[in-house]
Amino acid sequence: MKKPRLVVVGNGMAGIRTLEELLKLVPGMYDITVFGAEPHPNYNRILLSPVLAGEQDFDDIVLNPLSWYADNGITLHLGKEVTRIDRVRRRVVAADGTEAEYDRLLLATGSVPFILPIPGKDLKGVIGYRDIHDTRTMIETAKVKRNAVVIGGGLLGLEAANGLRQRGMEVTVVHLAGWLLERQLDPVAGALLEKSLRERGLDFRLNTSTTEIVGNEAGEVAAVRFSDGGEVAADLVVMAAGIRPNTALAQAAGIHCNRGIVVNDTLQTYDPRVYAVGECAAHRGIAYGLVAPLFEQAKICANHLATFGIGIYKGSAVSTKLKVTGIDLFSAGDFMGGEGAEEIVLSDPAAGLYRKLVIRDDRLVGACLYGDTADGAWYFKQIKDGTAIGGRRDTLAFGETAMGEAGTAGQDRAATMADTDEVCGCNGVCKGTIVKAVREQGLFTVDEVKKHTKAASSCGSCTGLVEQILMNCLGSNFQETPKTKAVCGCTSLTHGEVRQAIREHHLVSHAQAYAFMEWRTPNGCATCRPAINYYMLSTWPREAVDDPQSRFINERAHANIQKDGTFSVVPQMKGGVTNPSELRRIADVADRYAIPMVKVTGGQRIDLLGVRKEDLVDVWRDLGMKSGHAYGKSIRTVKTCVGSEFCRFGTQNSTQMGIDLETMLANMWSPHKVKLAVSGCPRNCAESGIKDVGIIAVESGWEIHVGGNGGIRTEVAQFLCKVRTAEEVKEYTGAFLQLYREEAYYLDRTVHYIQRVGLEYVKRKVVEDAESRRALYERLLYALEGLPDPWQARIAGERPREYTPLKLEAPERRIPATLED
Amino acid sequence: MAMNANWVRVCALGEIPLLGSRVLDCGQADAIALFRPEADKVFALADRCPHRGGPLSQGIVAGKTVTCPLHGWNIRLDDGQACAPDVGCARTYPVQLRGEEVWLALPLELATPAGAAEAVA
Numbered sequence: 001m002k003k004p005r006l007v008v009v010g011n012g013m014a015g016i017r018t019l020e021e022l023l024k025l026v027p028g029m030y031d032i033t034v035f036g037a038e039p040h041p042n043y044n045r046i047l048l049s050p051v052l053a054g055e056q057d058f059d060d061i062v063l064n065p066l067s068w069y070a071d072n073g074i075t076l077h078l079g080k081e082v083t084r085i086d087r088v089r090r091r092v093v094a095a096d097g098t099e100a101e102y103d104r105l106l107l108a109t110g111s112v113p114f115i116l117p118i119p120g121k122d123l124k125g126v127i128g129y130r131d132i133h134d135t136r137t138m139i140e141t142a143k144v145k146r147n148a149v150v151i152g153g154g155l156l157g158l159e160a161a162n163g164l165r166q167r168g169m170e171v172t173v174v175h176l177a178g179w180l181l182e183r184q185l186d187p188v189a190g191a192l193l194e195k196s197l198r199e200r201g202l203d204f205r206l207n208t209s210t211t212e213i214v215g216n217e218a219g220e221v222a223a224v225r226f227s228d229g230g231e232v233a234a235d236l237v238v239m240a241a242g243i244r245p246n247t248a249l250a251q252a253a254g255i256h257c258n259r260g261i262v263v264n265d266t267l268q269t270y271d272p273r274v275y276a277v278g279e280c281a282a283h284r285g286i287a288y289g290l291v292a293p294l295f296e297q298a299k300i301c302a303n304h305l306a307t308f309g310i311g312i313y314k315g316s317a318v319s320t321k322l323k324v325t326g327i328d329l330f331s332a333g334d335f336m337g338g339e340g341a342e343e344i345v346l347s348d349p350a351a352g353l354y355r356k357l358v359i360r361d362d363r364l365v366g367a368c369l370y371g372d373t374a375d376g377a378w379y380f381k382q383i384k385d386g387t388a389i390g391g392r393r394d395t396l397a398f399g400e401t402a403m404g405e406a407g408t409a410g411q412d413r414a415a416t417m418a419d420t421d422e423v424c425g426c427n428g429v430c431k432g433t434i435v436k437a438v439r440e441q442g443l444f445t446v447d448e449v450k451k452h453t454k455a456a457s458s459c460g461s462c463t464g465l466v467e468q469i470l471m472n473c474l475g476s477n478f479q480e481t482p483k484t485k486a487v488c489g490c491t492s493l494t495h496g497e498v499r500q501a502i503r504e505h506h507l508v509s510h511a512q513a514y515a516f517m518e519w520r521t522p523n524g525c526a527t528c529r530p531a532i533n534y535y536m537l538s539t540w541p542r543e544a545v546d547d548p549q550s551r552f553i554n555e556r557a558h559a560n561i562q563k564d565g566t567f568s569v570v571p572q573m574k575g576g577v578t579n580p581s582e583l584r585r586i587a588d589v590a591d592r593y594a595i596p597m598v599k600v601t602g603g604q605r606i607d608l609l610g611v612r613k614e615d616l617v618d619v620w621r622d623l624g625m626k627s628g629h630a631y632g633k634s635i636r637t638v639k640t641c642v643g644s645e646f647c648r649f650g651t652q653n654s655t656q657m658g659i660d661l662e663t664m665l666a667n668m669w670s671p672h673k674v675k676l677a678v679s680g681c682p683r684n685c686a687e688s689g690i691k692d693v694g695i696i697a698v699e700s701g702w703e704i705h706v707g708g709n710g711g712i713r714t715e716v717a718q719f720l721c722k723v724r725t726a727e728e729v730k731e732y733t734g735a736f737l738q739l740y741r742e743e744a745y746y747l748d749r750t751v752h753y754i755q756r757v758g759l760e761y762v763k764r765k766v767v768e769d770a771e772s773r774r775a776l777y778e779r780l781l782y783a784l785e786g787l788p789d790p791w792q793a794r795i796a797g798e799r800p801r802e803y804t805p806l807k808l809e810a811p812e813r814r815i816p817a818t819l820e821d
Numbered sequence: 822m823a824m825n826a827n828w829v830r831v832c833a834l835g836e837i838p839l840l841g842s843r844v845l846d847c848g849q850a851d852a853i854a855l856f857r858p859e860a861d862k863v864f865a866l867a868d869r870c871p872h873r874g875g876p877l878s879q880g881i882v883a884g885k886t887v888t889c890p891l892h893g894w895n896i897r898l899d900d901g902q903a904c905a906p907d908v909g910c911a912r913t914y915p916v917q918l919r920g921e922e923v924w925l926a927l928p929l930e931l932a933t934p935a936g937a938a939e940a941v942a
Contacts, residue, residue, distance in 0.1 A: 452906050458892070523840055526881040526888035526895070549840040553879040553890040561890050565876040805846040806832050806855070808927075 003031045006305065007092055007102035009082045009249065011036025013045055014278025014294040015108030016064055021302030023072055029306065032074045033100045035092065037081035038131055041066050044442065046291055046474065048135050049324075052163030058132060063442045075100075085253035087271060104273055104305060107250055107261060111243040111279035111289065116151065120213025125221035126237045129160045138236065142167035145235035149173075149224045151210050153180040155322060157240035161202055162324045164236070172203045172232050174210050174224070176241075184320045184331045188347065189354050189370040196327055196352065205230070213237055245280045245287045260287035265312045267301035277301050283315060290318050291474075295444060303492070308520070310492040319380045330376035333366035333383045334358055341365070346397045357397060362389050364396070375399030377467040388758045391718070400464060423465050426458035431469060438473045446470060459712050488527035490519050495531070495745035502535045508544040509536070524550070531746035534633065537669055538741045541783035548799065554631035557802060558790045559616055562609065567616060569608040570630035571623050572666075575640040575658035575678075576604025582625060589622045601630070603637035603675065617803050620791040627791040629667070633747070636675045638662040639687065643680030643697065652697035654680035657726055661695075664730055665737070667787040668780075671744040671753070674737065675710075689717050692740075692750040693733050698722075702729050706736055706762065707754040715751045718759055721767045735766045735773040738780035831855065831923045837863060842887070844868055844878035845925070853914060854878030855923065856887055856898050863923050864898040865916045871896070871909025 006022075008015045011034050019032065036042075040062075047061040069076040080094040091101040113128025115121050125141070127134050141148075142164055150161040153175030161171045173180075179190030180197075194204055205226060214223040214231075225231045245260035256262050256270040260282025267275050267283070277297045279289055288294060293316035300311035319332035337343050337358040346355040351371070357379070358366035363386050367379040378400040389396060417423070419432030437443055437452045449466055450457040456466045486492050493501070498517065507513040513532050514524060524532065529550035536544035548556045559567035571586070586606055590598050596610035605628055611619055620627075629635055638661045641647065643654030658678040668674070677686040678695040688694025690710035694717045696703045701724040708717025723732055739762065744753035754762060765772050794803070837843045837857040845853040845865075852868040854877045866887075868878045875891030886895045886904060895904040901911040915926040 521884050523883055525883045525886075526893070529881060529883060549838060549882065552881065557879075561876075561879060563873070563875075563891065565879070801836060801838070801843065805844045805852070806836070807846050808829065808831075808848070 003029065004103040005101055006030035006032045006104045006106065007100050008032065008034045008106045008108060009085075009092060010106075010108030010110055010278070010280070011038065011040075011042055011076070011078070012108060012110050012278065013042065013063070013291060014110070014298060015106060016042040017295055017298035018106060018108065018277050018301050018305070019072075019074070021299050022305050025302060025306040025308065028073075030104070032072070033077070033102075034069070034074055035077045035080055035082045035094060035098075035100070037079070038133070039079040040132060041069070041076075041078070043132065045131070048129075048132065049159035049163055051132070052135050052138055052160065053166045053324075054163075060439070082249060085249060085255075085274075087253055087255075087274075090273065102273070104275065105271075106301070106305070107269070107274060107276040107280060108278045109246040109249060109280040111287075112246045113239050114242040114244050115239050116210060116241055118210060118212055120215055120221070121239075123213055123215040123221045123237075124219050125235060126213060126239065128239050129156055130243070134238075138164060138238070139167060141236045142169050146170055147172075147233045148236040148238065149210075149232060149234040150238045150240055151224075152240035152242065153177070153182075153204070153206070154240060154242070155181065155184065155320065156243075157238070158197070158322060159324060160238045160240055162197070162200070164238075165201055169236070170203075171201075172205060172224075172234075174205045174208050174226065176207070176209050178207050180204070180206075181322070181329075184322075184335075184368075185329065185370070186336055186356060186368050189329060189331075189356070189368050192349065192352060192354055192370050193322075193327065193329060197324075243279065243289055245282065247280060250274075250276070250280070258282060259285070265300075265314065266304045266309075267297055267313060268304065275301050275305065283313060286315065288316065288318070290320070291444070292316060293318060310518075319376065328369075328371060328373040330369040330373035330379075331367065332376070332380045333364075334360075335366035335368035337366065344393075344397045355397060359389065363387070364389060374468060377471050378464055381464075381467075385755075387755050388760075390759060417469075423469065424453075424455035424458070424462045426462075427454040429453050429455035434466060434469050435473055438470060443470070444474065487531060488525055490521045490524050490528050491517060493517060498532065499535050499539070499743075499745070502532075503539050506540070507536060508540050510547055510550060530555075530633075534669060534671065534746050538671075538783070542786075548802075555633070557613065557616065558627055558631060558794065559611065559613075560631040564610075566610045566612055568630070569611050569616065569619055569623075570601060570605050570628040571625035572628040572662075573605040573625075573637075574662040575638055575655050577640075577655060577659065578606075585623055585625070589619055592622065593619055595619075603630070604639050605630070605637060614803055614805060617794050617800075621795045625791075626666070626789045632669065633672050634670055634674065635662070635665040635668040636673050638665075639675070639677040639691070641678075641680050641685040643678075647680055649683060650680035650697070651699045652680055652702065652726075654678040654686065654695070654697050657695065657697070657702075657729060658686075660726065660730065661733060664734065664781075665784070667789065668737070668741075668784055670737070670741050671746050672749045674740075674750070676733070690714060691717060693717075693736060695729055695733070700724070702726075704729065704732055704736075707751040707759075709749055709751045711749075718754070720759075720763065731773065731777045732766060734780045735776035736762065738776040738783075739765055741780070741783075742776075827927045828917070828924050829927055830919075831925045834861075834863070834918060834921045834923055837923065840882050842878045842880075842882055844876070852876075852878070853925070854887075855916070855925075856882050858882050858885065858898055861918060863916045863918060865914035865925055866896065866898065866901050867912040867914075869911060870894055871903055871911055872907065877911065 042064040044061040044063050050056040077098055080098050082092045083095045084093040091099050093099050113130050127137055148164045148169045148171045150157045150173045153173050161173045165171045179187045180193050209227040211227055212225040216222040221234050221237050223231050224234045247257040247261050250261045251257050261269055261276040261280050263269055263276050263281045263283050267277055269276050278294045296316050297313055300313040303311040322329050335358055342359045344357040353371040356368045364382045369376055417431045421431050423429055423431050434453050434455055443449050446466055456463045487495055501517055533547055533550040553561050559569055593615050595608045599607045601607045638658040640655045640658030644650035644652055674692045676693045677688040677691040679686040679688045680697045688696050690708040694705040694708050701722055703722045704720045705717035706720045709715040740750050740753050837855055839857055842854055842856045854866050854868040856864045868876050870877055870889040872894045875889040877887050877889055879890045880887040886897050888895050894907050896911055901913040903909040917924045
C-alpha cells in the first residue's frame with residue numbers, strides 16, 4: 001500500500017519540530033517532503049543574536065543536520081521557495097519548477113519583517129533581521145562600515161543593535177514609543193534598560209518615527225531622516241519594527257487568512273488537508289512570535305497528522321527575556337497592571353534593580369523584572385498556575401529564596417553558578433552538564449532535560465533551578481512545563497479529567513478505564529497505572545478491585561525496597577508508644593533473621609532494614625504487630641509528644657489523641673503519603689507545623705493545621721480551625737483527609753492540593769459547612785471500615801507467590817539438553 | 822547461546838501473574854526474572870538493572886517494558902535494552918511456552934550445579 005504523502009513548506013523550527021513530534025508518534029506513517037527557501041538545514045533562529053554578537057557560530061545553532069533528514073527518509077528541497085499551491089490537484093510548485101504532490105500539507109512559512117513604507121526602503125543596505133543571511137550581511141557590513149541605524153526598539157531591534165555595537169559599529173536605535181520594549185516592560189524598567197544600553201555605547205531616539213532613508217548615487221544607504229527633522233548618517237539600516245506572518249502563499253491559494261493563516265484548535269486551516277503552525281498561523285486571532293507556543297502547536301498538530309485526533313491547542317501564555325549578554329530583564333503576563341490590579345514594586349535604581357509584580361484577586365498575573373531575573377521562571381510558574389498568594393504576600397517580592405527551599409539554599413541563582421556546581425543532588429548532575437545537553441541536543445523543556453540528564457528527575461527539588469538554567473540558555477524560547485499536562489504518554493487527558501471520568505462514568509476496573517478513556521497503550525505504563533488504581537479505589541471504595549500489578553513494589557510487598565533489593569520493615573507503633581514485650585519481640589526477630597540494621601525512624605517507630613523478601617511474611621508473623629504502612633502512598637504515622645500525662649507544660653492528652661487518630665486512619669490509601677502529628681502545647685515538640693495535619697493542643701481545645709511538609713521543600717502548615725473536643729479533632733481531620741483523597745491528583749501532597757484549590761475552599765468544605773464535613777467524614781469511615789491489615793492478610797496466605805522465588809529443579813530431574821535447541 | 826543452552830522447565834504459566842513477574846533463584850548465580858506482559862507471552866531477563874543493579878523482577882510490567890523499582894529505568898522485555906535516553910542492556914534468556922509450561926534455556930554455566938567448573942572440564 002502506498003503511504004500518504006506529507007509535504008511541509010518551511011524548513012524552520014515550527015515545521016521541523018512538528019515532524020519530530022510526528023515521527024515520535026508514528027514513525028514511517030508518511031512519505032515526507034520538506035521545502036526550505038533557505039539553503040540551510042533547520043537551525044535555531046533564536047540564537048541568531050548570539051551569532052551576531054560573535055558568541056556562537058552558525059554550526060553551533062544547527063538543530064537538524066542533513067543526516068537527520070536522510071535518517072528519517074525525508075526528501076529535502078533546500079533553497080527552493082514554494083510559489084504556488086494547487087489545491088485541486090493537491091501539489092505544490094517551487095520557483096524552479098520542482099513539484100510535490102500531497103495528501104496532507106503543512107504550512108510553516110514563518111514571518112517576514114515589516115518593512116516601513118517610506119522612501120528609500122529599497123536601497124542597498126536596508127535589511128530585516130530574520131535569518132542567517134541577514135545576520136551574515138550585518139557581520140560583513142560591520143567589518144567595513146561605521147554607522148548603523150536600527151528601526152524599532154523591541155526585542156529583535158535591541159538584540160540587533162547590541163550585536164552590531166559589539167562588532168564595532170556606531171548604532172542609533174529609533175523607536176516610536178516613549179520607552180524601550182514597551183510591549184515587555186513598564187516605563188521604569190524601560191528607562192533602566194536604556195541607561196544600561198547607553199553605557200554600552202548605543203544611542204537612542206525615542207518618540208521618534210523615521211520618515212525617509214536617503215541614498216547616495218550608487219543606490220546605497222547614506223542617512224536616515226526623522227519626524228523631528230533630525231538626520232543621522234547610516235551605512236546599514238535594520239528594519240526591526242515588527243514581523244508579519246508570511247501568508248502570501250496561502251493567500252494566493254485562497255486559504256482563509258486574517259493576520260495569519262487562520263487555524264482552529266487542531267492547527268487545521270480552512271482547507272481540511274492543510275495545516276499551519278508557527279509564526280505564519282493565526283490561532284484565535286493571535287499569531288505568536290516566540291518559540292514556546294510554536295512547540296506547543298507542533299505537538300498538537302503532530303497528534304492530528306498522526307490521526308490520533310486528541311490534542312487541543314488553547315493558546316499559550318508567554319514570557320520574555322532579552323538575549324543581550326549582561327542585561328537581565330524578564331517580563332510575563334499582565335505586567336502593566338491598571339484598573340483593579342494591585343502592584344508590589346521593589347526599586348533600587350542605583351543598583352540597577354527593579355521588580356514589579358501585578359496582582360489581581362490574590363493571584364499573581366504579571367511580573368516585570370530588571371537587573372535580577374533569577375526568579376523569573378518561578379514568577380512565571382506562579383502566574384501560570386494561578387496559585388493563591390495568601391500569606392506569602394509579605395515575601396513574594398523577594399522571590400523563591402525568601403519562600404525557603406531546603407537543600408538548594410545558596411544555590412538558587414543559576415546565572416552565578418559555575419559549570420562544576422552541582423544542580424541535582426540526587427543524581428549528581430552539574431550545571432555544565434545541563435547547559436551542554438541543552439545546547440547540543442536542542443532541549444527546550446524541563447521534561448527533556450530530565451530525560452537526557454536525569455537532573456530534577458528524582459526528588460524534583462531542583463526543578464526551579466533547572467528551569468532557570470534552561471531559561472538562561474534559551475531566553476524567550478524557554479518553554480515552561482505546562483501545569484495541565486497529560487497524566488503520561490498513554491493519554492492526553494489530565495489528572496483532573498481522568499478523576500472526573502472515573503467518577504462520572506463509574507469506572508471500577510483497569511480494563512474498563514483504559515477502554516473508556518481510549519488509552520493509547522493496552523495496559524498503561526508505570527506512571528499511569530498506580531494513579532488510575534488509586535483514583536478508582538478512592539472514588540469507588542469496596543467496589544473497585546485493587547490491582548497489585550498496578551502498584552509500586554513497596555505497596556505490592558508491603559515493605560520498602562532498598563538499594564540491594566532487600567526490604568525494610570516498620571511495624572505500627574501508634575503515637576510512637578511501645579512496650580517491653582513489643583521491644584523484646586523486635587529484638588528476637590532481629591536476631592533470628594540476622595537483620596543487619598535496627599534504626600529509629602523520624603516518625604517515632606523502629607525500622608528493621610535489610611530483610612530478604614522471602615523472609616518478610618515470617619518476620620511479620622514473629623513480630624506479631626501490624627503494618628506501619630511506612631512504604632505506601634498512604635497514612636504513615638502520627639507523631640506525638642507525651643502531653644498532659646507526663647509533661648509539666650502539657651495541656652491535653654496529645655499521646656492518646658495521636659493513638660486515636662492513627663487507629664482511625666489505619667490502612668488508608670491516599671494520593672501521596674500522609675503524616676500527622678499531635679503536640680500537647682504550643683511548644684510543638686511533635687513538630688505539628690510541618691505535617692499534612694498537625695494538631696496543637698491549647699488549654700481551651702485543639703488547633704488544626706493543614707498542608708505542612710518537612711520533606712523536599714519545607715512548607716509550614718496553615719491554620720485551618722480550632723475545635724474543642726477530641727471527637728471534633730477526629731471529625732475535622734477525617735473530613736479534610738477525605739477531601740484530599742477525593743480531589744487531589746496522584747502524587748500531590750496536601751500542600752500541593754491546597755495550593756491548587758485554595759485554603760478558603762478547604763475551609764468552606766470542612767469548617768463552615770457542617771453537613772459537608774459530616775458527609776466527608778462518613779465517606780472516609782465507610783472507605784476504611786473493614787480494610788484488612790495487609791501483613792495479617794499475607795500471614796493468612798494471601799498471594800503467597802509474591803514472596804516465594806521459583807527454584808531451579810535439581811539437575812537429575814531435568815530433561816537433558818537437546819541439540820536442536 | 823542456544824547451542825550451549827540447556828532447556829529446563831521452570832513453572833506452569835499460571836504461576837506467573839499476568840502483567841507481573843516471578844524471580845527464579847539460581848543459587849550462586851544471578852537470579853533470572855520472568856515476565857508475563859501478555860497472557861501467552863513470557864520473557865526472561867537477568868534480574869539486574871543495567872543502571873545500578875536493581876531487581877527488575879520487582880518492577881511494574883507494562884506494554885513491552887518493565888520499570889526498574891530503584892530509579893525508574895525502562896527496560897525492554899524482548900531484548901533487554903534500556904529505553905532512550907538511558908543506555909544499557911540486561912542479559913536475555915530464551916523462553917518457550919510448551920503448552921501451559923514455561924521453559925527456559927539456561928546457559929551451560931547454570932545448567933549444572935557445579936557450573937563453570939564442569940563447563941571448563
